[in-house]
Amino acid sequence: SVKWNGQKYDVDMNTDEPVLLLKTQLYTLTGVEPERQKLFLKGGLLKGASLMMMGTAGELPKAPETKPQFIETMTDQQLAETLKLPSGLINHENTCYMNATLQCLRVIPELQESLESYSDSGADLQGNLTESLRDLYRQLNRTTESYHPFEFIQVLRAVAPQFAQRDNRSYLQQDAKECWTEILSCLSSKLKLPPRLRQNDAGSSTSSASTTITSDADSLVRRYMTGEWIITQ
Known part of the structure; x- marks a missing residue:
């Protein structure tokens, strides 16, 4: 068993397995991440012995709000x-x-x-x-x-x-x-x-060039995709 924060947790442990496996089990029970765990044992490790764990529990991981999408499953x-x-x-x-x-x-x-x-x-x-x-x-x-x-x-x-x-x-x-x-x-x-472009142009200053195309003011093509020569004497 493992004691932590006034609680006692019964955990089976195989000494032939890595310690990380035990810490992972404790993480699922307590919320203390493996790298933040410290385990203490008095005397030798015998069957039924009790361990003491120290560590602060963090917030348990939450499921993502948006389900991840994979290219293979996309339309x-x-x-x-x-x-x-x-x-x-x-x-x-x-x-x-x-x-x-x-x-x-x-x-x-x-x-x-x-x-x-x-x-x-x-x-x-x-x-x-x-x-x-x-x-x-x-x-x-x-x-x-x-x-x-x-x-x-x-x-x-x-x-x-x-x-x-x-x-x-x-x-x-x-x-x-x-x-x-x-x-x-x-x-x-x-x-x-x-409408967005009309609003942008509404506040622009007029000039001799712009007054010549007033009749075409609402045409997207004539305003942005064509030009004209203005010859002054």
């Missing part, structure tokens, strides 16, 4: 949200020009914020493209797997028929800069500044 969406790894776009019939443009646009946080706040239904081709782009990025944020942008490429080809040109075998390769221009042209008439 694809949980992996995407946790690891923040960008998913790729599958190249199909020379769509690499479009995929590169979409990945470039994807890293612009203000654009993503504006797309998330876009709620108009696609009443025209420009609206269809804006809505399709928003849904595409949402899908990419939910997966770590490569994704095929079937819907978006169809909408893009409806907006800009030059991207639907084919030869006898497949769709023709196109220019990424032209794709960028076509997409921004659609977004410029549909995407407005999110």
Whole structure:
């Protein structure tokens, strides 16, 4: 038996086993961590002998409030949200020009914020493209797997028929800069500044440059993704 703090604990001990095993048993009974335990014995160690233990009990370990998650048990969406790894776009019939443009646009946080706040239904081709782009990025944020942008490429080809040109075998390769221009042209008439950005701009000082774009003040693309030359005499 072991005496500690006025209590007596009956513990079986095998002298062939390491002392740490005994201390671990005492820890489960008293809450005194093994490294803080000191054991005393009068005389030799005989069957039925009593030990005295000294040590201050600490707070017993608590179960974690949030259950730990392991990569092996996570869903694809949980992996995407946790690891923040960008998913790729599958190249199909020379769509690499479009995929590169979409990945470039994807890293612009203000654009993503504006797309998330876009709620108009696609009443025209420009609206269809804006809505399709928003849904595409949402899908990419939910997966770590490569994704095929079937819907978006169809909408893009409806907006800009030059991207639907084919030869006898497949769709023709196109220019990424032209794709960028076509997409921004659609977004410029549909995407407005999110409320946060409007508030930030409300207190900014006006200048001769800013007064020339007052009519475009609410357009995200025209405000942050385009520029203009101002020539003074």
